[in-house]
Amino acid sequence: MSTAKTGLAAKRTAVLRSTRDVLPDGTQDAIRKATRAVGRATAGVRMLPDFIVAGAQRCGTTTLYRLLVEHPAIVRPLFHKGIGYFDVGYDNPWSWYHGHFPVSPVAAARTRKVGKPMTFDSSGYYMFHPLAADRIAKHLPDVKVVTLVRDPVERAFSAYKHELARGFETEDFETALALENERLAGEVERMHADPSYQSFHHRHHAYIGRGQYAGQIVRLQQALSPEQVFVIDANRFFDQPVEQFAKLQEWLGLPVHNPAKVEQANARPSKPMPAALRERLLAGFETSDTELTELLGQPPSWRR
Numbered sequence: 001m002s003t004a005k006t007g008l009a010a011k012r013t014a015v016l017r018s019t020r021d022v023l024p025d026g027t028q029d030a031i032r033k034a035t036r037a038v039g040r041a042t043a044g045v046r047m048l049p050d051f052i053v054a055g056a057q058r059c060g061t062t063t064l065y066r067l068l069v070e071h072p073a074i075v076r077p078l079f080h081k082g083i084g085y086f087d088v089g090y091d092n093p094w095s096w097y098h099g100h101f102p103v104s105p106v107a108a109a110r111t112r113k114v115g116k117p118m119t120f121d122s123s124g125y126y127m128f129h130p131l132a133a134d135r136i137a138k139h140l141p142d143v144k145v146v147t148l149v150r151d152p153v154e155r156a157f158s159a160y161k162h163e164l165a166r167g168f169e170t171e172d173f174e175t176a177l178a179l180e181n182e183r184l185a186g187e188v189e190r191m192h193a194d195p196s197y198q199s200f201h202h203r204h205h206a207y208i209g210r211g212q213y214a215g216q217i218v219r220l221q222q223a224l225s226p227e228q229v230f231v232i233d234a235n236r237f238f239d240q241p242v243e244q245f246a247k248l249q250e251w252l253g254l255p256v257h258n259p260a261k262v263e264q265a266n267a268r269p270s271k272p273m274p275a276a277l278r279e280r281l282l283a284g285f286e287t288s289d290t291e292l293t294e295l296l297g298q299p300p301s302w303r304r
Contacts, residue, residue, distance in 0.1 A: 043098035047075070047107055050118040051144040051252055052136065054220065055127030056210055058158040059148035060234040063264055065122045067245055071257050072114045075107040081122050086136050087129040088198050094139070114255060125203060127216045130188050131195055133223035143228070144252060145220050149292065150234035151302035152211025153281045157273050159207055168204040174277065180208055208284070214291035235301040238264060 053061055053068075062081065069076040077083060077100045085097040100121075107117035126132040127147055136143065160176055163169035169176055183201040190197050202209075220229050230251050237244040241262040249256045282302075293299045 042103060043095040045103050045105070046098055047101045047104050047117070047119045048098065048140065049077075049101065049121045049143060051120045051146060052126065052140075053120065053122035053124075053146045053148075054132070054136075055124040056148060056150070056155065056213065056216070057124040057128070058155050058162060059150040060232075060237055060264070061122060061124045061148060063241075063262070064146075064148065064232075064237070064245075064248075067241075067259055067262065068120060068122075070259060071249070071254060073111050073116070073118055073254055073257075075102040075110055075117050075119050077101055077119060077121060082124065083121050084123045084125065085121070086132040086139075087123065087125045088203070090131075090135060091196055097139075118252070118254065127220070128202075128206065128210050130191055130219075133219045136220075137223040141224070143224070144230065145224060145228060146230050146232065146248065147213075147217060147220070148232045148234045148237065149213045149217075149300060151300075152208075152213070152285045152289070153273070153278055153302075155211050156207040156281065159210065161270055163204050168200075173273075176205065177207055177281075180205060184209065208281075211285060212288040214288055214295050217292075217295060231296060233301050 053064060055061060065081050068074055083089065083097065083100050085092065085100075089097070101119050102117070107119065111117040126136065136145070156177070157173065160169060160173050171179065183205045184199075187199040187202045191199055191202065217229060217231060230248065232244060232248065242258050245259065245262075246256050289300060289303050293303065
């Protein structure tokens, strides 16, 4: 695998990021709409994803996405991460989703020196959305699904800071946690009863719920198969990114590419969580972490 090829992939990703940073939001929206229109019109000659990164939110999905798009055998989806078809975008036609992916002959030409091209969807709400797993299985029954799990207490705090910064949260952390059951009461039932319903609270305020990983993973395994679902311990991923990324590449059937540098994306530095609150929250996750241990065959890193 040539260094030049790897360098080109990294430069292409950097250019896309810098372009996105300087363009006004209105211009970006116009480009997205035009890109999607072209994609829909040419859906018949486009690839479908070989795998999906389904979440969990705030568990390293952006870091993993950046490593994947720099892989010489992977051709990224068009323009942006987070297509969101199987959760909040499911009212769009299939051609809308299909249109997000590379044109097959172009992708094959781009990766001809390293083998068969792959592409993927990375949407962090799929794992938690109650309908997404069955939707994925219906349309892409052979697809592989990658999930990441992280210390659920740290994930909850990170998600809170993320939603606060975006303006979707206004309460302090402990109040937001106390309100979670009230905010989410009946939301999953309503989503099942009306598949077009989009729950703001379910998407933005499930700080505890999103960290109860075992049930979410089982749902994916039941909709697809256990062999189609790969679980990454994000704590280990950040401690040993090259080794953990190599394991994922082997599972996906990719030639192993070792990134020159791995930087954790979207970290939000802040004051540490009070120790007493952390202990109380970790105790609350004991049952779900025990279920995760049984599912993985070993304790997750934060329980060792």
